[in-house]
Amino acid sequence: MGKMIANDKDIVVPGENLAEGMDFLPGFGTYRDGDNIVALMVGQLRISGRALKIVPLSGKYVPKKDDLVIGNVTDITFNGWLMDVNSAYHAMLPMKDATSDFITRGADLTKYFKIGDWVATQITNVTSQKLADATMKGPGLKKLTGGRIIYVSPSKVPRIIGRQGSMVSLLKNTTGCRIVVGQNGVVWVDGDPQKEQLAKDAIRLIEQEAHTQGLTEKIQAFLGGSK
Amino acid sequence: MTYTKRLDGREMDQCREMEAKAGVIGRADGSAMFRTGKTIAYAAVYGPRNLFPRFLQNPEKGILRVNYNMMPFSSKGERVRPGGSRRSKEIAFVTKNALLPALDLSEFPNSVVDVFIELPQTDAGTRCAGINAAAIALADAGIPMKDFVASVSVGKVDGTVVLDLTYDEEAYDGPVADIPIAMLTRSGEVTLLQMDGEVNKEDMKKILQLGQKGINDIHKLQVKVLKEKYQSGE
Structure with a gap:
């Protein structure tokens, strides 16, 4: 029976041993070195059953099918x-x-x-x-056509979209802007110039606070407060 | 005459006071600062990005380019002439060879990862500080790395083996050997080993052991600053 060395949701760095033993499986961002499973990149470790994977926290976008x-x-x-x-x-x-x-x-x-x-x-x-x-x-x-383009870190895009698009629909509803979020970290915002700026500030805030809990409420307060 | 007490009062097997920080350059994809004593190195990583001219592209894996630069006001006394020199070209070359074995660029065919190492202040051990900063910056840029790199210089000053030499020790009035070492921290593979001066076989063994010790300390610091940056979420 193998044993875990790192814990779920830990921040790991390249070359770090994550688990020992052949009963674990290396997923995205990890590789097997002898008996050990080792981190390939900086990110957050996610353990699901026997499989280990890393959610990267930085890095450039690499094209993926269906994105x-x-x-x-x-x-x-x-x-x-x-x-x-x-x-x-x-x-x-x-x-x-x-x-x-x-x-x-x-x-x-x-x-x-x-x-x-x-x-x-x-x-x-x-x-x-x-x-x-x-x-x-x-x-x-x-x-x-029209609107403005905002660049964000591709690793933060899931937070900007939110679960089932909750965050982006919050942005759309409160600012009245049309918003398209690309998986490659490019965001398009089109609407009333002041509202555009508000949406941009909100997106910057999401980027900054991406790791915190209760982000949707925070953004709701931000958008409501500066109306 | 032997070297029994170090010029700056350190133990023989002690590194200079070290400090590091990840993510110091906003526009870069990854960046880091590494300081040991009075030597300061900044590293900025850009990419993986499109590579031109096209004949440099490798369709099997991405390539690494390293640039090493000492700023004009960085050294003691004389101004460093700006621009590349024979020395900076060589150091860039050995730095690239020291970093490359740790990287896994197979996911980025035809592209390039650029590393720029800048030294605003130097007091010996610049290539080692540069490698340490570059390793943090590469990890910060999210580039896949199978292993981590750390580097330190070990030397022999007038018959005594010492860790992390300063400029004054390198210029000591007596026989001095200066040996920069870089190692992969997991596998222990040596990726940089140069020598200025002479040592015998026994001392070389001692030097490698001492280097290993220094590299372990530096690696702990590198890991610490990376985790700090990402735990707080930038």
């Missing part, structure tokens, strides 16, 4: 657009996944998206070399 991301169009190719998704890798948005219009060969693609445009897309596929494909066919996927 909703907000991209910035950086280049136009023969058959689509290249987007910067706040990561080490580009995402490719092919013409056929961007629109249902019929586009003739050699047509001017800037009619749809120009360089510098912001687009909410979903990642459809990622190769081993991290080449990512994106689509705009899905609910809420659209070109983002």
Whole structure:
């Protein structure tokens, strides 16, 4: 019988022994070294049964299948657009996944998206070399015009969305802004300029207090108090 | 004549007073400060990010680039000429080789992780301080690391083996050997071992043992500051 060395919800650092014995299983952010399970990155340890995984607390975004991301169009190719998704890798948005219009060969693609445009897309596929494909066919996927872009740490995105979207719907309802949160740490806010600023301040507060309990109440008080 | 009492009153096997902090540079993806005595090193990590020119890309795993720089006003006496030198290039190279075995960049093909080490004040042991700061900064940037790196310089001053030399000890009037060591803290693998001066086989064994001791102390500090930063949630 193996034994645990670290506890659930502990902050762990790379190279730290987490558990001993073959009856534990290494999950995301961990690896097996002989008998031990060792941390690969800084993060919070989560134990579920025999499996150990780490929830990273920092780091750049790496494209993952089915993620909703907000991209910035950086280049136009023969058959689509290249987007910067706040990561080490580009995402490719092919013409056929961007629109249902019929586009003739050699047509001017800037009619749809120009360089510098912001687009909410979903990642459809990622190769081993991290080449990512994106689509705009899905609910809420659209070109983002107007509003403002806020960059947040990708590891804090789950807190900004909240459980079943509770936090982001709180923000939407109290500020009346339209908000799209990308998994890549890009947030788009559009509405009345003052309300936009309020939403931005609230998001910054969520980022700062991401680790604390009762965050929704805190944000509710913040939004209510500064109305 | 032997070296029986250290110039700054430390024990022979004692490191200088150390201090470290993670997350000191806001715009970097990861950063850290490491100070030992009067030597201060700052490290900033950017990436993994897109790598150009393209011929440098490695489709199998990400690459690491290290930059080492002593600031013009950092040294004792003479101004350090700004810009790269033969020395800084070599130190950047050995630092990269010291850090790379700890990293797991297989998840980041075709990309690069940049490490910038800056030294605003120096008093010997800069490459070791740089490695220590860079290791914290890399972990802070969330880069997968199979192991952790810590580094210390050990030397022999006029016949006595001492830990963590200062500049005055390096410049001591007598035979001096200075040996910077970097080790992976889990596996104990040595990733940096250089020597300036001469030592015999027996002393070398002693030096490696002493280095191990110093590295253990430094590693404890590195772990402590990282946990502190993330426990408070930045």
